[in-house]
Structures are given as structure tokens and as C-alpha cells.
Amino acid sequence: MTIQLRDTPERYGLVTRILHWGMAIIFAWQFLGMIARVTLGRTPLVSTLVGTHSSVGALLFVLVVLRILWGLLNSLRRPAYQQGLLGFFAKVGHWTLYALMFIVPLLALVRAYGSGRGFQPFGIPLFSATGEQIAWLTAPANAVHGLLAWVLLALIGGHILMALVHRYIIRDGVAERMLSDVRQAA
Ligand code: HEM
Numbered sequence: 001m002t003i004q005l006r007d008t009p010e011r012y013g014l015v016t017r018i019l020h021w022g023m024a025i026i027f028a029w030q031f032l033g034m035i036a037r038v039t040l041g042r043t044p045l046v047s048t049l050v051g052t053h054s055s056v057g058a059l060l061f062v063l064v065v066l067r068i069l070w071g072l073l074n075s076l077r078r079p080a081y082q083q084g085l086l087g088f089f090a091k092v093g094h095w096t097l098y099a100l101m102f103i104v105p106l107l108a109l110v111r112a113y114g115s116g117r118g119f120q121p122f123g124i125p126l127f128s129a130t131g132e133q134i135a136w137l138t139a140p141a142n143a144v145h146g147l148l149a150w151v152l153l154a155l156i157g158g159h160i161l162m163a164l165v166h167r168y169i170i171r172d173g174v175a176e177r178m179l180s181d182v183r184q185a186a
């Protein structure tokens, strides 16, 4: 038995799965913090949860760039979408997830740069403070960062629902491509 690192037409490999499940956990942290802020207000507990928001968001941006590159490298090897409407919607759904995973943190990073206040994710100096605000860099995130993030959350909800439908109702082996044993006979 060998551990399959790269994807194969039958199932996703270890690297894709670490990115998929690792990012799923980090997204859960990101959204739980914001759901707590919206529902409970700014209590001390919420401030602790949300205090990591910008740094964790920047980390998610780095991870999604790596995931896109890894996806491109594996595009000819990974499991194909099914024929018909279900496969079509899965493809459009996954592409939209990618687009939002990229755009939502990107807009916020651009805003952090344009704010002139400086930005140090996890203490790493990324943008230094200039004291000068650049309105056209801050406006897009002010307008849609939160909104697009909630759209992403709704799409993730639909995605999880479809994974459950594949596993427990249709039972066509699609869910197992991300869930089954990652080892393969050598
Ligand atoms: C994929 C990563 C990210 C997700 C899923 C995400 C999600 C969210 C959500 C759901 C909200 C709440 C909107 C509301 O109050 O209705 C929010 C707000 C906010 N986020 Fe993010 N965020 C991400 C990345 C970032 C990054 C990288 C930064 C900073 C560099 C950032 C800074 C902010 C700020 C300052 C707010 C409050 C102002 C606003 O609503 O635009 N976020 N984010």
C-alpha cells in the first residue's frame, strides 16, 4: 500500500485532501467568529474569536492560491465531473467556490493596503503604515467583502448538502472521492 499524494481519476490524493479539509476547518473558524459577532454583538468572547479574523483571512488567501496551483497541476488527473446536469452544476458550483474563496480575502487585503494603517498578519509585517488612505482601494471591500462572504457561506451550505445527498441518497461514489481511504495498492 502506498499513500497517493497526487490526484487520480478515481479519487483525490493526500495534498488535495489536506487543502480541502484543512481549509474547511479554517473557514469554519472564520465564519463562526463572524456569526458570533453578528448575533451576540462585541462581547469579550466575540472579540477573542474575531481578533484573528484578518490574519486567518490572509492565511486562507495564501492557501487558496496554493490550492488553485495544485488544482491546475492535477487538472488532467483528478476525478472528472459526471455527465449531465448534476455534473454541470457541480462544476459551476466548485468554480464559484474558488472564485469567492479568492475574491473575498483579496478585496479585504486590498482594503487593508489602501487603509494606510499597515497590516501585520500573525505579526508578519506585510504592509507598513503610510497614514494615507486611498479611497478607490478601500471602497470595493467596504461595499461587498461581507456580502460576498455570506454568499460564500450559503454556497458552502449547499455544497455540504450535496455531499450528503451523494453519500446517503444517490450513493454513486462521488462523495467517497474526497472521503475514502487515500492509500492505494502499490
Ligand atoms: C476567506 C477569508 C475571509 C472570509 C470568509 C471573511 C468573512 C467575513 C465576514 C462573514 C464578515 C462579516 C460581514 C458582516 O458584518 O456582515 C467579514 C467582515 C470583515 N472582514 Fe473578513 N473575511 C475574510 C478575509 C478577511 C481578510 C483577509 C481581512 C483583512 C485583511 C478581513 C477583514 C474584515 C473586516 C475589517 C471586516 C469588517 C468590515 C466588513 O464587513 O467589511 N477579512 N469578513
Ligand code: HEM
Pocket: 016, 020, 023, 024, 027, 071, 079, 090, 094, 097, 098, 101, 156, 159, 160, 163, 174, 175, 176, 177, 178, 179
Ligand atoms: C463538512 C464540510 C464539507 C464536506 C462534507 C465536503 C465534501 C466534499 C466532497 C465529497 C467533495 C468531492 C466532490 C467531487 O468529487 O465532485 C468535495 C470537493 C470540493 N469541495 Fe468540499 N466539502 C466540505 C467543505 C468545503 C468547503 C468549506 C469548501 C470551500 C470553501 C469546499 C470546496 C470544495 C471544492 C472546491 C471541491 C472540488 C475539489 C477541489 O478542488 O478541492 N468544500 N467536497
